Amino acid sequence: MPHPNSFGSRSTLSVGGRSYAIYRLGAVGGANLPFSLRILLENLLRNEDGAFVKRQDIEALAAWDVTSKQEREIAFRPSRVLLQDFTGVPAVVDLAAMRDAIAVLGGSPSQINPLQPVDLVIDHSVQVDEYGSDAAFLINAGLEYERNRERYAFLRWGQTAFDNFKVVPPETGICHQVNLEYLARVVFEQDGVAYPDSLVGTDSHTTMVNGLGVLGWGVGGIEAEAAMLGQPLSMLIPEVVGFKLHGKLPPGATATDLVLTVTQMLRQKKVVGKFVEFYGVGLSTLSLADRATIANMAPEYGATCGIFPVDDETLRYLRFSGRDEAQVKLVEAYFKEQGLFHTKDSPEAAYSDVLALDLGTSSTRTALCALRSKRISSRP
Secondary structure, X not given: OOOOOOOOOEEEEXXXXXXXXXXXXXXXXXXXXXXXXXXXXXXXXXXXXXXXXXXXXXXXXXXXXXXXXXXXEEEEOOOEEEEEHHHHHHHHHHHHHHHHHHHHOOOOHHHOOOOOOEEEEOOOOOOOOOOXXXXXHHHHHHHHHHHOHHHHXXXXXXXXXXXXXXXXXXXXXXXXXXXXXXXXXXXXEEOOEEEEOEEEEOOHHHHHHHHHOOEEEEOOHHHHHHHHOOOOEEEEOOOEEEEEEEOOOXXXXXXXXXXXXXXXXXXHHOOOOOEEEEEOHHHHHOOXXXXXXXXXXXXXXXXXXXXXXXXXXXXXXXXXXXXXXXXXXXXXXXXXXXXXXXXXXXXXXOOOEEEEEEOOOHHHHHHHHHHHHHHHHOOO
């Protein structure tokens, strides 16, 4: 598919002795756009083809008035697709059926493959039969393999048969946790081109990875399968609600306390179908675990996603979770080059609407304690 590069944005970034092609956001402006919309803008720049993505689409997003109520449709191509086993198996069955059909027609079955990288995490089949003993894990794992033998054998075949398709085996962890800790790249690299990691997933809590600065959200199986096959997701440019954080959590307050307060505020704001983006100096006081907890709750406050920008805490977590140092340096260099790296001095973007929370005020502490008391009193 042709890539006109009509803005001349394709350039080169050198990191650690390697050169990567990138699509510079500076070529089209949009510096006051929210972090998440600039990720979408890069996506359009890189995928401009004159058909799904036209020059006019890029110009419209770069000059987007986030406070307007205009509706503009764009075509978004996520970098990858995340599947869990219950919704992922039917997608693999469809690919296998297409291979059978191609063979019947005299073609080569090996032509049928996902066009976008796919990760399938087997995590929805666990059943607790044994507990409270040292052998519980082994017994439960053994029974899980026994009960799901045919399905697991089929997925193992899929991993070896299809290109761009990987399976994370059972007993590894839950889907969105594995995505955060192991699968997310933050910066994706393919065929020498570096670009922001993004995804759609068939797990509703795919948004947990937003805590790492990765744009992604949950979709249905049909949408995920279409993305696997290279079909862009048609979407309206979303409204973006900015959530400004400052101060520091008081002693005794936990991430759960914080997320309940944030969720309550966002439900009152009515953010269904919108992006929520967190910013402000308070970000530096929140660990990646806290951010992931808030992002994970996006389905509970109704937003499409609840994203945090990439900053020093992102880099720290990537190193902590064992990512390759070369990858961490690429993430840092790429986001700084694109003007997307958040610091305490970062200028504020323009948002459709704004909320603010001082993490350390007495009112915040009172709200946290009240919510905690409510949870305790509602227990059976």
